[in-house]
Amino acid sequence: MPVKLHAGLKIGEFTLVELLHEGGMSRLWGVSHAQIDVPLLMKLPRIDYGEAVSQVVSFEVERMLMPVIGGVHVPRFFGSGEFEDQPWLVMQQLEGDTLEALLKLVPLAPARVAQLGALAAQALDDLHRQHVIHLDVKPGNLLLHVDPTNRQERIVLLDFGLSHHVDLPDLLAEQFDVPMGTSAYIAPEQVLGVRNDPRSDLFALGVTLYQLATGNLPFGTPTSNHGMKRRLYQEPIAPRSLNPAVPRWLQEIILRCLEVDANLRYPTAAQLAFDLLHPEQVALTGRADRRQQGGRLAGWRRWFVSLGSRVERSEGKSVDASRAPLILVAIDLKQSNPALDEALREMTRRVMQTATDARLACVTVMRVARIGVEPNLDAEGRSRHVKRLIALRHWARSLNLAEQRITFHVLEGAEAADALIDYARSNAIDHLVMGARGVTGMRRLLGSVSSRVVAEANCTVTVVRARADTPRDPDADGPTPGA
Secondary structure: OOOOOOOOOEEOOEEEEEEEEEOOOEEEEEEEEOOEEEEEEEEEEOOOOOOOHHHHHHHHHHHHHHHHOOOOOOOOEEEEEEEOOEEEEEEEOOOOEEHHHHHHHOOOOHHHHHHHHHHHHHHHHHHHOOOEEOOOOOHHHEEEEEOOOOOOEEEEEOOOOOOEEOOOOOHHHHHOOOOOOOOOOOOHHHHOOOOOOOHHHHHHHHHHHHHHHHOOOOOOOOOOHHHHHHHHOOOOOOHHHHOOOOOHHHHHHHHHHOOOOHHHOOOOHHHHHHHHHOHHHOOOOHHHHOOOOOOHHHHHHHHHHHHHHHHHHHHOOOOOHHHOOEEEEEOOOOOOOHHHHHHHHHHHHHHHHHOOOOEEEEEEEEEOOOOOOOOOEOOOOOEHHHHHHHHHHHHHHHHOOOHHHEEEEEEEEOOHHHHHHHHHHHOOOOEEEEEOOOOOHHHHHHOOHHHHHHHHOOOEEEEEOOOOOOOOOOOOOOOOOOO
16 A cells, blocks of 8 residues: 655655645645755655556656756756655746646737747757657646746746657657547647657647637547547648637747648747747748638648658657757848858858758847937938848848748847847857957957857857958957947
8 A cells, every 4th residue: 555645754855744736647745855945846656556557657757857857947856766665756846837827818918928939949949959858748737937036937847757858768658559648739740659759849839829829729638549630630720710819920830830740840949939039030821821721632631741750650760859950140231341241151051051941040230329229210211220131131142041941130239249149048049150350459459259259159159251361360350240
């Protein structure tokens, strides 16, 4: 018989304080530790007589994964073990409510849906970069936490019992031959048994965004495997048909996430977050204006493309989330150098050709005074911001990139380096490409934009010189991208 749990019971080095939640899968207790001063949560799976074996296996998956993943988007792990045959694990208890609490307020304003979606996509991107696929993304597993140090919101991912680490054994796949996931949110390929594709998490997040934006679930809540398979051939009702307040760009994003063919979804969570953060840059397709569900022919087409998932399963293919990076190229529009511009374009071409799913953000910085208000119009009465957007498009025209692969951004800041570093960090940029100009005594004294970006940016940085220039000096200035 399982041990009777009660307040004051000591399990390992932890003491039970109070029962916080008792669900069908597990019990959650608040616990204390003599040497740990953060709130702690102990999770214990239900192992009562008659409980499903899958619950115990899922708990073992979570105990295996939590010690090897980290960062601000997952609860901090503190320990695990067994107490009289009762397995347990302890993690940090974080303040906040899951997005499930917001379902009583749906539909939410589109801007809030996009904001929450971007936070969730950033959390998934962090998880995928650690080679872990969550496989149970839903409102109840997305905790909205406010950082007490800076008051910024972030999403913390919960419950890794169905997750898969690409470098660790998949205990669920080894022991069970049925779909694992929550029926309303499970991706089509998961229904077919595929558990190695991070884009499955993007499908589930798309379902969540659909629910927050419309108040409905795109595929209902099926109770059988047959019911879950309907999403392989049945298109969801367009969000704008259910809620006319949903803008075209948000419908485009949601329906792209819900594509039955994973290759038609966003390649990475970072790219999804990028679109949600920059709705004015979303490339619209027929999805944006869809009103009716497809007929029988569309259903057969959807079913046919889903067959690729069965091939992937048989071949054991795994998708690398890093193969679709976000690239930033910083462009100096104020002091343009034709030779440097061409060298910068050539490097950008090479980088984009190495990853066919890469996205490019062309960025320039418009300098503004630290104090005071800068006029937005130039001496000729034209918008300074719009002029730079046009110039960026002109600069990039010869790259010949499809509209879906390139966006244009004018940043404002007193310091170009700060603006580039902040943009790269907030948008999870993988690779930043920038130019370097010649060296002057003043730049040597004050330091350069490029040297600061190289030192402080949390991504790969490539500094390009014009071919006619001398070999790169480490103190050479990078672009001052703007006016």
